[in-house]
Amino acid sequence: MSGTPGRPLSSELSEQLLSVAVDILAEEGWGRLNSDRIAARARAGKAGIYRRWPTMAALARHAVGRFRLVTVPDDGGSLRADLVSLVSRWTLPLDREERAVASIVGAARHEEQLREGLDDALVHPLAAAVDELARRSAARGEPVDPDRLALLGSVLQAFWWQRYTAAGDGAMSGEAVELVVDDVLVPIVALTSGARRPEPATV
Structure with a gap:
């Protein structure tokens, strides 16, 4: 997270914003991801979003970058x-x-x-x-x-x-x-x- 000087950022709100961003991406797509929609869904202020991520790309990068879409399978013997x-x-x-x-x-x-x-x-x-x-x-x-x-x-x-x-x-x-x-x-x-x-x- 980028953050700015001031009071510490709430990790709970950060997780909520990331979850909402993922929901929007999954349900509506990249073109619909914006601070207004995130703030409305999360019932949070837009300032709280931009204190954490200066752009929607930075937010999406953080959100999807935590996924691990490929896992190493158990050894199958061959x-x-x-x-x-x-x-x-x-x-x-x-x-x-x-x-x-x-x-x-x-x-x-x-x-x-x-x-x-x-x-x-x-x-x-x-x-x-x-x-x-x-x-x-x-x-x-x-x-x-x-x-x-x-x-x-x-x-x-x-x-x-x-x-x-x-x-x-x-x-x-x-x-x-x-x-x-x-x-x-x-x-x-x-x-x-x-x-x-x-x-x-x-x-």
């Missing part, structure tokens, strides 16, 4: 099982936090603070989860080539952005999720650092 668990959330409709994040994806292209919020909510947790899955795979004797691991992370992130920007509620069928894992994700990491693609046949 990289495929771990990937299925990692992306199992794709079978569920977007929840409140995800709808709030989805509302700022477009604006984040032009607003650095919103991008930072998305990084904290999705990009960094996803990268950490992918690294952990690779560590587990290496411990099982199946190391993942670093370049392929980076590609896996990029493809997973692209699917997550698609979840937030596509029409509908974001949910995929379980069959579709397993198809993505088997036909897209697993093949990306199928070649380890010691393997090479076969040379194309010559005629």
Whole structure:
């Protein structure tokens, strides 16, 4: 929080304002987030908002930056099982936090603070989860080539952005999720650092 000199800011009010901001983002979108609407819903003064966050982007960044939209799954015994668990959330409709994040994806292209919020909510947790899955795979004797691991992370992130920007509620069928894992994700990491693609046949 930025804050200004004066009496200490109430943490209870701060939490209330953040919760209201998330509600507005999730229900109405980034374009409807403003101090008037937040103040009315929270029954608070606008001055209290601007003492904490100088802009709506700063407020939204703080609100969504506290989310962790990707969690490391329990060890499933194989990289495929771990990937299925990692992306199992794709079978569920977007929840409140995800709808709030989805509302700022477009604006984040032009607003650095919103991008930072998305990084904290999705990009960094996803990268950490992918690294952990690779560590587990290496411990099982199946190391993942670093370049392929980076590609896996990029493809997973692209699917997550698609979840937030596509029409509908974001949910995929379980069959579709397993198809993505088997036909897209697993093949990306199928070649380890010691393997090479076969040379194309010559005629």
